[in-house]
Amino acid sequence: MAKDSGDGLPPGVETAWGLRERPGKGPRPGLSVSRIVGAATELAAAEGIAAVSMARVATALGVSTMSLYRYVASKEELLILMEDTASGPPPQGPAPEEEGWRAALAHWARSHREVLHRNLWMLRIPVSSPPTTPNSVAWMERGLACLRGTGLEEGEKVQVILLVSGFVRNEATLMADIEAAARASGRSTAETMASYTRLLDRLTDPERFPAVTALLASGAMDGTEGPDDDFAFGLERLLDGVEALVRTRSGTGR
Amino acid sequence: MAKDSGDGLPPGVETAWGLRERPGKGPRPGLSVSRIVGAATELAAAEGIAAVSMARVATALGVSTMSLYRYVASKEELLILMEDTASGPPPQGPAPEEEGWRAALAHWARSHREVLHRNLWMLRIPVSSPPTTPNSVAWMERGLACLRGTGLEEGEKVQVILLVSGFVRNEATLMADIEAAARASGRSTAETMASYTRLLDRLTDPERFPAVTALLASGAMDGTEGPDDDFAFGLERLLDGVEALVRTRSGTGR
DNA sequence: CGCTTCTGCGTATGACATACACGCTATTGC
DNA sequence: GCAATAGCGTGTATGTCATACGCAGAAGCG
Structure with a gap:
């Protein structure tokens, strides 16, 4: 029994x-x-x-x-x-008390990203159940620990962690998709992006899709920005959003 | 030919x-x-x-x-x-010129969420190639249009849209997973969450996992917050982060 | 009318997850 | 020492899947 x-x-x-x-x-x-x-x-x-x-x-x-x-x-x-x-186990990283929650959380996010980057196959596994394995709980633990001293409620901390890890996963998936498409067609990622924008350009009527047309015309899709820049950009936005919340709380903000 | x-x-x-x-x-x-x-x-x-x-x-x-x-x-x-x-085609929603980009983008995100909510199976489709179908391009168009007048660069606009849509998708997937797990075990979502926290509680040594232990003790995981609250919370954080960026630009901020 | 082209379909292939039952092996209680 | 027992490895079988291939008939073209 x-x-x-x-x-x-x-x-x-x-x-x-x-x-x-x-x-x-x-x-x-x-x-x-x-x-x-x-x-x-x-x-x-x-x-x-x-x-x-x-x-x-x-x-x-x-x-x-x-x-x-x-x-x-x-x-x-x-x-x-x-x-x-x-x-694997989560990295140690800087303690929030020393370098602030923001640096700690950013480090956590980057480590998370590196794991995914090293194991791209992880992104293709369909999520089915909440995390119950030792390491996934340990990662959760470290993420929550980053938010010590922010004055956030416990529930808010989980939400923030979920938000950040979701972002990391999403960004990594996007990148992996592009690379996979490139490898499948035997071209470089830049060529793949270029052919994609060409296709969009051909399909999008400037009258029906003015914003997309403007985007394509701006040359912003020409792939001068690497995936690292994209990741850094998104993470900064996210952390800015969290910071706005933290500032409304009693935490030191450090 | x-x-x-x-x-x-x-x-x-x-x-x-x-x-x-x-x-x-x-x-x-x-x-x-x-x-x-x-x-x-x-x-x-x-x-x-x-x-x-x-x-x-x-x-x-x-x-x-x-x-x-x-x-x-x-x-x-x-x-x-x-x-x-x-x-389907994206909704009209408020124009950014009238009610501001923030309201417009929030409406876009909520509509996106509703579509996913109505068609949970969409979340299980593995993404494989960049969007080239008419409606997906139209959604992209409306998303970009929300950011008119923000002063953001075109490249930044795409990133913001990708950030928001990734968030929506992620949040919806999380919720769908819980519901699926609940249905599979024949219990309600609240019961499923409760049994999950009980499991975590049993597994997590307070010494090795202090933050998780504190979280569980706080009762924040008892599911008083519905998924709608979670979504609203995450979206606010995200938009706050975007707003911080917009404010550094020449846009009116309206 | 004959040719081309497109239709629907039957059959076949090879991969897949997994149920089930068998024979074997090491340990435990006697 | 010995039998009961539980765990182990495997062969075979079932049902499902996506999809390649080729055929026979239909619709339009010249």
């Missing part, structure tokens, strides 16, 4: 939290969750998330497909575990 | 733009792109995007699976067209 450690947490996730002792009954396991996750991640990094099928992961490990199900309840669980290990 | 209207625009998308005349040669088509899209959308609304397979759409229309490929080059194209028709 008390074997299961509580609410319906998937077995692999329980392993990740260090719960679930191995009851050394049957034959010794020839595999491990982490080996499976490792192989799957390698596959995803090399050929994209679409290449991650139970069959291919199994052959990469030299076992049969069905063996994996002894360690992982479903493919979805495998993906969640991949995400958790790829995220 | 000059039959194809230019760069590699998918045939169904060309139809959506009104290009591509029917060369009345063969037998009259018994189907149409819009009928296919309609059936697929009904299916998605009723059973989620996962239920949309070429086979099921075809049977819903009383034709064979392969017939669909006479109208649509691939399933991906079908999804794009579904998205376009479900979005």
Whole structure:
């Protein structure tokens, strides 16, 4: 009865939290969750998330497909575990007391972005359930910690964190999409953008789409701004918005 | 030679733009792109995007699976067209000259949200290419138009629009995920949230996760705030951030 | 009329997640 | 020592999916 450690947490996730002792009954396991996750991640990094099928992961490990199900309840669980290990623990970063919440949160956001950048396949995993894996909770923890001393209510802090992480994810996805489209067509990202603007230019009647036409004419879409600038721009806007809120509260603002 | 209207625009998308005349040669088509899209959308609304397979759409229309490929080059194209028709044309909304860019952009964002809310399946479609369908360009047009008179550069306007639409999409996805999880477990969203916080509470050691522990203790996760409040909160932050930028420019700020 | 072109469709291919049942293995209680 | 037991690896099977290919008939063109 008390074997299961509580609410319906998937077995692999329980392993990740260090719960679930191995009851050394049957034959010794020839595999491990982490080996499976490792192989799957390698596959995803090399050929994209679409290449991650139970069959291919199994052959990469030299076992049969069905063996994996002894360690992982479903493919979805495998993906969640991949995400958790790829995220890794959050970085230390500057403490909000020393350099202010803004620097701390900006560092957190940039670290988050780097993780996604290094593991672009993460962006293609459909989100299905709220985060319950150790590292994702740890990231949440660090994000919240950035907002110590701002005077924000706890609920507001979560919202801010969700706002920032959503932005990071979004920005990274946009960039990854462009790069993926470029790679698919065998051209550079700049060429891809250029052909896209040319297409838009051909499609948009200046009368029906004056603002788009003006945008295209301005040359702003010619890709002189790199993705790093885009990210920095969005993050500054976001943090400005948060700062406006923080200033209305009793925090020091430091 | 000059039959194809230019760069590699998918045939169904060309139809959506009104290009591509029917060369009345063969037998009259018994189907149409819009009928296919309609059936697929009904299916998605009723059973989620996962239920949309070429086979099921075809049977819903009383034709064979392969017939669909006479109208649509691939399933991906079908999804794009579904998205376009479900979005519909953007709303008129207040002109920035009358009520200010902020009210205009807020209205744009809310309308965007309503579309997603009415068609939750849209959130599950993997984004693959930059928007080239008529309605998506029209939405972009209206978004840009909201920023008339702000003094922002064209490039900045796109970034702001991308920022806001990313936020809307993100917020809607978060909410849809919770609702989906609730429906899957047969409980209400409030119960689902409660069981989630209980789970987190059990997992998080107060020493390792002080901020999360404080959050849980504060009762802020007890779901008294509805999703509408969350959305309004995030949007205000975002617009505050944009406003900070606008104020540094020569625009009237009106 | 004959030619071209487009239609709908049947069949086939190869990939996929996963249920199920079997035989085997290490440990535990006796 | 020994049997019961639980965990392990795997083979086979099922049902679903997107889509390539080729055929037969229809509609318009000359």
